[in-house]
Amino acid sequence: YLHNPRPAYPPFSLRLREEGRVVLRVLVSRVGSAQRVLIARSSGYPRLDRSAQETVKGWRFVPAQRGDEATDAWVLVPINFSLRGEA
Numbered sequence: 001y002l003h004n005p006r007p008a009y010p011p012f013s014l015r016l017r018e019e020g021r022v023v024l025r026v027l028v029s030r031v032g033s034a035q036r037v038l039i040a041r042s043s044g045y046p047r048l049d050r051s052a053q054e055t056v057k058g059w060r061f062v063p064a065q066r067g068d069e070a071t072d073a074w075v076l077v078p079i080n081f082s083l084r085g086e087a
Contacts, residue, residue, distance in 0.1 A: 002032075002062065007055035007079055010047040017083060018045045022052040024077045028061040030070040040076060052079040 020043025027036040037057050042049050056077055064073035 002060050004059040005055060007051040007081075009081060010051050013045060013047045013051075013081070014083070018043075018048060019082055020044050020048055021081070022049050022079045024052060024056055024079065026056060026061070026075050026077050027072060028063055028075055029072050030063050032061045032063045034059055034061065035072070043081060045081075048081045052081075055079075 021041075022039065022043045023041035025038045025040040026034050029035045034057050037053050039049055039053060043052075056079070061075070063070040064075075065071065
């Protein structure tokens with residue numbers, strides 16, 4: 001996924017000690033941008049899901065190749081929110 005920023009831990013989720021794993025289904029364009037970002041599996045916490053979804057919309061990817069040509073492709077992107085290591 002290149003060197004993309006981690007999603008921010010929503011402050012209210014930190015206070016409520018919410019943790020989980022979001023799996024996003026991302027349509028990566030032939031130029032490496034996220035054209036669509038859908039939730040394939042929720043963390044169970046809408047705040048965490050939204051943070052992951054909004055962050056990944058701005059990520060850059062290495063596009064899929066079909067032969068020598070870049071092409072659009074769907075990928076699954078797991079995002080973990082864990083309180084270990086968080087302030």
